[in-house]
Amino acid sequence: MWSLQVFTVFAFAYVASGQFELPNPWTWRCVPQEGKDSVCVKELVTATTSGTSSNAACKITCGKYGPLWPKPKSAKIGNEVQYFLPSAVSENIVASEADKALVVQAVEIFKDNLNAYHPGYKKRQVVWRSRDGAKFIELRVSIEIEGPSQSHLTLDVSDEQYSLFVETLPSSSITNATIRAKTFFGARHGLETLSQLIDYEEAENSLMIVNSADIADQPSFTYRGLLLDTSRNYISVDSIKRTLDAMAANKLNTFHWHITDSHSFPMVLKSLPKMAYYGSYSDRDLYQPEDIRNLVVYGRVRGVRVLPEFDAPAHVGSGWEWGPQEGLGELTVCYKQEPWQEYCVEPPCGQLNIANENIYPVLGKIYKEMVELFGPIDMFHFGGDEVNLNCWNSSEEIVNYMSSNRVDRSADSFYGQWSIFQNRAYDLLTEANNNLPVPGILWTSHLTEKGRTTRFLDKNKYIIQIWSTGTDPLIKELLENKFRVIFSNYDAWYLDCGLGAWVGDGHNWCSPYKEWQAVYDNSPNKIALNLSSTVDLSLILGGEAALWSEQVDSESVDVRLWPRGSALGERLWSDPDHDWRDAEYRMVNHRQRLVKRGVQADRLQPEWCHQNEGLCYINKA
Amino acid sequence: MWSLQVFTVFAFAYVASGQFELPNPWTWRCVPQEGKDSVCVKELVTATTSGTSSNAACKITCGKYGPLWPKPKSAKIGNEVQYFLPSAVSENIVASEADKALVVQAVEIFKDNLNAYHPGYKKRQVVWRSRDGAKFIELRVSIEIEGPSQSHLTLDVSDEQYSLFVETLPSSSITNATIRAKTFFGARHGLETLSQLIDYEEAENSLMIVNSADIADQPSFTYRGLLLDTSRNYISVDSIKRTLDAMAANKLNTFHWHITDSHSFPMVLKSLPKMAYYGSYSDRDLYQPEDIRNLVVYGRVRGVRVLPEFDAPAHVGSGWEWGPQEGLGELTVCYKQEPWQEYCVEPPCGQLNIANENIYPVLGKIYKEMVELFGPIDMFHFGGDEVNLNCWNSSEEIVNYMSSNRVDRSADSFYGQWSIFQNRAYDLLTEANNNLPVPGILWTSHLTEKGRTTRFLDKNKYIIQIWSTGTDPLIKELLENKFRVIFSNYDAWYLDCGLGAWVGDGHNWCSPYKEWQAVYDNSPNKIALNLSSTVDLSLILGGEAALWSEQVDSESVDVRLWPRGSALGERLWSDPDHDWRDAEYRMVNHRQRLVKRGVQADRLQPEWCHQNEGLCYINKA
Incomplete structure (x- = not known):
């Protein structure tokens, strides 16, 4: 031996x-x-x-999709590797000036991702071997953007398509990688894919790349989102950046920022400084205007749209205390009202005071500044969930208001008032956006219940985000009424489930934990087709996993999001026709990649399984 | 206004x-x-x-136990604070030279913990205000160890008792804190308690301390453990250090290191270098001898015993491949044997080859080097769980061995062989420990089942660690047979439960997730008394929570362990007669303290609840 x-x-x-x-x-x-x-x-x-x-060299050349996550629409991947050093990577960019500026940044990210494969990266001890002999090749990356310059994502899948062609000519010391796309967003996906065809080779202390590849790719769904709530607990700007990094690694394209809620108001608005002054948890738990602008840019160069949500008319409270001081009256009702169970689903309650006309100019200011910070926007999330009628009905001011407007206090009347509020909010947003209307997103709610949706909401204005279960007949009704929808059914895509309760004992409301397998297998198209074989699947824009932050903050956000967010990524990008079993080894490998890039992704299996593919099975299929 | x-x-x-x-x-x-x-x-x-x-100033002076975790046996805490700067802390140590050397290190840790309260600590931007005027006091800490020098914990609770007296004389600019203990271990607990009576005061950019306190304290249980498995996945030395830091903050005193298993053998042994060469996941996933020695010392100065486990005769595999090469024959059987379900509870199986006499000298070498690395030891964990009879029974070599020894192949005969193995292992350990016998710990197993324990195991030699449920009648039998026991019942104290399965789909075997409330309420004494009112509770040495690492590694170990490990800490130190409800606000506050100290403890509730104590309730009690 x-x-x-x-x-x-x-x-x-x-x-x-x-x-x-x-x-x-x-x-x-x-x-x-x-x-x-x-x-x-x-x-x-x-x-x-x-x-x-090495295990790494085997994995980047083995299997139909090699180490790619999410798997591309079509791929041929070579079975040999070429060694190279980061210093031997050059790029050629063919694009409009505006796109070129973005691509230059994407190439920097690409190169940083290559450096991150070095085991010394985290401790900032990256020392590559010095080049010796003919073994090491040059990597020449060519990026060509064919379409007209486009600085923002739209709801068109062709925005994100790309092709990637890698070849190493025999006895050449050059590997060429060519990426072609219609937009910057497609090009950056190509760079991400290319970075996944590369890994660290321990024996050489160098990088390695597959010698050849031929990939054509585009997403199955145009909306591939992740929601992060930064109100229940504050999440640091650094943690949000890490989240955007990881989204880029999974070709997720929408960071849905649930920035405020009843619990805290961390968003600093110059036009309304008292909101964060009273509403933030502390003067460290803030998003300054420049933080938000920076994050929007940080996301864009990573192919991620930062989508703002301003949840109203429920889910408000902290930060709205100053109305009486300023002579505007009470802007909210039932905030911190007790016993909270009668007025909302979790403490501290709070809804906008729809009897107080002063809420509208304030809302207009909020929208205006949000459009400036997040814009240009192509969508806006209005929230619109969990309005509690008893909250409004318990306010003397609102009861009097209803009475003076000669409206009774039936549920339907309250829903009518709510829809009036929503229409005014929509108009205020449009006004804030220089009179350019954009689709508004709303959560499923009492307003979207059977029979109400078409009465209260305009399908041309609103996209509905479904957070009920994957068997809810409402889904069928929304689609039959031609509403565009985004799936976030909580029975698969709520990433906060399965922990202990935070009020009381036992487990939290949406337990059990949604394991990556369940996240992966949650197919919006199959859900819709199960409910009706005749629905128009093109109305399904995509899906989104949600991390509500009652029980997470900057310390644990990575572990909760990843790699389950990766399972979501492949479902929405590739929409595979198989279940998680055929993705398992790539998933375990991809998780390791996320960790190398500094994302504290959770561990799914023993490293033994990663080193012994196929042996950690429950039943031989 | x-x-x-x-x-x-x-x-x-x-x-x-x-x-x-x-x-x-x-x-x-x-x-x-x-x-x-x-x-x-x-x-x-x-x-x-x-x-x-501030919220912090309120919390350190409010409530019977102020901000202390675990709560002490008795406490009186003042309701005012004094401000001071870290530079104004001095100490006076009265102890033997040997103890003094330890106390000096504990004081350094104490001072570092104070610095960690500064919000700039993590980013290494700690700038305290400069001292101005009479507002700031000096903190004089006096530490007196009254007993003879004792360098290691024993199973005596008085080892760890301490008293802490804080006073600020009227119109004095000095706060005196006096800690008295019998051993170093008590003294360091006193320092930990003192550090918790201190916090950062934002308005002053200084520290603050309660003006007075009178605390007398000792643990309810002598064994307060946390198990970490570093075989299924490797856990970095830095992560283990953080774990020991956090244990110190919770007065847990035993780090049970499940260092090897079938999956990998990360422990580098000089006398058996091939074990880690073949058995480690990579040459980065190693514990070098100096790592282990350093961790033992790191633990000791934090009051934590590092208890080694060498699990045998099952749970071996990786690292034992070299027997045939060295002419020793196969040292294990059924490692990686398929289908694994027939030979063990999870891949890749593996048990020592009890027909091969060569396993004993190898085991002797392992024990000898482990005693050197971890010693001086006062206990040793032999593992001894989940022996699969079919594994042994499927080995021709073992079948022939049984036959040549004229033993039939009934379950009882196999148990007999297992107990012979265990007795020889015990003797080898004693020999390795310079012929000084120490208690061995064994997991509950087929050997400890009804009727077998007293036949196969000697209660004077073995302590039994219970990992079945809290209603298992075996607990009663063990106590009635006068075995000393440690509780780790999986229905409350297995911290790996509740995630997705890692083989197959659905959730892992011991789901659901064990929330902190369940960890807190798991009372060994109550469990024993529920099974029999006549048992001798002094046989219950304590308890331990286990983090098996199939689904955790360095990235997520903190989130999994904390603050649930804190709930365990208070159960074992204070053994409260109330449930988690009376501990909730202190728990939420203590979690924040862990985060300040660099431990990525999970978030239990919105910050809103931490700022609004008493309002995040489910039912008004």
Whole structure:
């Protein structure tokens, strides 16, 4: 045995860094599986072993989609690798000046991602081997954007399509990678895909890339979102940046920022400074205007739209205390009212005081400043969930208002008032957006219940975000009424479920925990078709996983989001026709990639399973 | 209104750091509650407000136990604070030279913990205000160890008792804190308690301490453990250090290190280098001898015993491959044998080959080196769980061995062989420990089932760690047979439960998630008394929460362990006669303290609840 011989010849010892002096006793080999994708098999190196391969080298060349996540629409990936050093990467960009400025930044991110593959990256101890001999190639990346310059995502899937062609000519020392796209957004996806065809090779202390690849790709859904709530707990700007980094790695394109709620108001508005002064948890728990603008740009160069939500007329409270001081009267009602159970679903309650006309100019100012901070916007999220009629009905001011308007206090009358509010909010937003109307998104609510939606809401103005379960007949009704929808059914895509309750004991309301397999298998199209075989699937814009932040903050946000957000990413980008089982090995490998990039993604399996693909099964399929 | 006046006089603006120029509009007041502990109530500062207080200042002076976690046996805590700067802390140590050396390190940790309260600590931007005027006091800490020098914990609770007396004489500019203990371990608990009577005061950019305190304290249980598995996934040395930091903050005293298993063998042994060479996941996923020695010392100065486990005869596999190479034959059987379900509870199986006499000298070497690395030891964990008889029974070598020894292949015969193995292992450990026998710990297993325990195991040699449920009648039997026990019943104290399955779909085997409330309410004494009113509770040494690492690694270990490990800490230190409800506000506050110290503890509730104690309830009790 070879390694026995090694033991006999050399004294066994370790170098100071904690690494073995001997070569890895293990090698990995790509082995086809009957009726399934190939797997990397770990084997002992013996005298008869012809050539060895690291686990990483096996994984980037093995299987139909190699190490790509989400898997592309079509892919041919070579089965050999070329070694190169980050210093040998050059790029050529063919694009309009405006797009070029974005691509330059995307290339920097790409190069940083390559550096992150080095095991010393986190400790800032990246030392690559020096180049020696003909073994190392140059990587020439060409990026061509063919369409007219487009600085923002629209709801068109062709925005994001790209092709990637990698080739290494025989006996050449150059690998060419060519990315073609219609927009910057497609081009950056191409760079992301390219970065995934590259990994660190331990034995060479260099990078490696597959010698060839031919990929054509575009998303299945145009809206691929992740919601983060920064009101129940504040999430640091750094944590949001990490979230955007990870979204980019998963080709998710919409960061839905649920920035305010009853609990806190961390958004600093210059025109309404008292909102954050009274409403933030502290003067450290703030998003300054420049933070927001920076994050919008940070997202854009990563292919992510930062979509603002201003939730109203419920889910307000903290930050609205100053109305009486300013002579505007009470702007909210039932905030902190007790017992809270009678007025909302969780403390501290609070809804806008619809009897107080002063709420509208304030709302107009909020929208105006949000449009400036987040814009240009192509959508706006109005929230609009969980209005509690008893809250309004318990306010003497509102009761009098209803009475003076000769409206009774039936549920339907309250819904009517709510829809009046919503229409005014929509108009205020349009006005804030220089009279340019954009689609508004609303959560499913009492307003969207059977029979009400078409009465209260205009399908041309509103997109409905579904947060009920995947068997709710409402989904069918919305689609039949031609509403565009986004799926966030809580039984699969609420990432905060499964922990202990935060009021009382037992587990939180939407338990159990939504495991990555459930996230992956949640198919909006299948859900819709199960409810009706005749619905127009083109109305399904996509989906979004939500992380409500009652039980998460900057410390745990990564663990909660990733890699479950990756499962979402592949569902929405690739919309696979198989279940999670066929994605498992790529998923486990992709999680490792996220960690290398500084994302504290949760661990799904023992490393043993990652080194022994196919052996951590429950039933042989 | 005062804050309205402020608005009128000053222009509203923010300083560059993102902080408001205006003072906090909110103040907190300690308000007694009928039949319950006092709470801090958030109130708007108005013209009639007499004196303001930060939330932190309210919390360290409010309630019977102030901000202390775990709560001490008895406490009187003053309701005023004194301000001071870290530079004004001095210490006086009265102890033997050996103890003094430890106390000096504990004082350094104490001072670092004080610095960690500064909000700039994580970004290494700690700038305290400069001292001005008479407002700031000196903090003089006196530490007196009365007993003879004791460098290691024993199973005696008096090891850890301490008293802490804080006083500030009227019109004095000195606060004296006096800690008295019998051992170093008690003294460091006193320092931990003292550090919790201190917090950061935002308005002063200084520290503050309660003006007076009188605390007498000792643990309810002598064994207060946390298990970390570093075989299923490798956990970095830094992450283990953070775990020990957090244990110290919760007065947990035993870090049970499940260092090896079938999956990987990360422990580098000089006498058996091939074990980690073949058995580690990579040459980065190693514990070098110096790492282990350093961690043992790191734990000791934090009051934590690092308890080694070497799990056998099952739960072995990776790292044992080299037997045939060295002419020792196969040291294990059924490792990676398929289908794994027939040979173990999870891939990749593996048990020691009890037919191969060569396993004993190897085991002897392992024990010898572990005693050197972890020693001096006062206990040793032999593992001893989940032996699968079919694994042994499927090995031709073992079947022949049984036959040649004229033993049949009944379950009882296999148990007999297992107990022979265990007795030899115990003797090898004793030999490795210079012939000094120490208690061995064993998991509950087939060997401890009804009727077998007394036949196979000696109660004077073995302590049994219970990992079945809290209603298992076995608990009664063990106690009636006078075995000392440690509780780790999985229905409350397995911290890996509630995630998705890692083989197959659905949720992992011990789901649901064990929320902090369930961890807190799991009382070993109550469990035992529920099973028998006549058991001798002194046999219950304590308890331990376990974090098996199939689905956790360095990225998520903090989130999984904390603050649930804190709930365990109070159960085992204080053994409260009430449930989690009476601990909730202290728990939420203590979690914030852990985060300040760099531990990524999970968030249990919105910050809103932390700022509005008593309002996040489900039912008014």
